[in-house]
Amino acid sequence: MAYAKMKNSGGNVNVDLGQLNPKQKLFCQARSRYVGYGGARGGGKTHVSRVKALGGALTYPGIKILFVRREYPELEHTVILPMRKMIPAELASYSLDSDPSYTVTTYMDGTQAVERTYVIASREAIGSDITQNAANLEWYDALATWIRRQRRARNWPDIGKGRTVSNISVVSTPYPFAVEANGEARYQIQIKLNYYEE
Secondary structure, eight states: OEEEEEEETTEEEEEEEEOOOHHHHHHHHOOSSSOOOOOSTTSSHHHHHHHHHHHHHHHSTTOOOOOOOSBHHHHIIIIIHHHHHHSOTTTOOEEEEEOSOOEEEEOTTSOEEEEEEEEEEEEEEOOSOHHHHHHHHHHHHHHHHHHHHHHHTTOOOBOOTTEEEEEEEEOSOOEEEEEOTTSEEEEEEEEEEEEEEO
């Protein structure tokens, strides 16, 4: 296994990057604005993308990184869960949490209408500088706008077999939820997802 020593406010932290083959190492070392990495199924494209994303986030604090998959379960199993294992908790700043309470209505044919709320949150520096605080909210505003566009276009996410999305909406504007003594705040936005499950 390859390890990288990263710094956070508490000192050095070891990050397990897993094994990288020579071509993956070249990809991670590339500093060009656009870099392609291709190959057959099972060739390590997703793994090296996770490593590259982590390296970018640690090298350039504040950058925004987006992983996209056709279906959420695939995103969860190939990106989210492996990255949670790879990134020590003291380095993580973004999270996606599901509200444990949700509404389920069961119809006579057995179909269930489900309503769930998700919270996307991050830890960002906060201060008296309005420019910094506005920059913190910029990404959330862009995300909320994108979700509203998808809703108007009825471009619903695929959340797995037997589930059909009927609506997705932003239920809160982005806001700093909790300010901590270290000068960071937890910013968050709430998203409501409605779907039918057979």
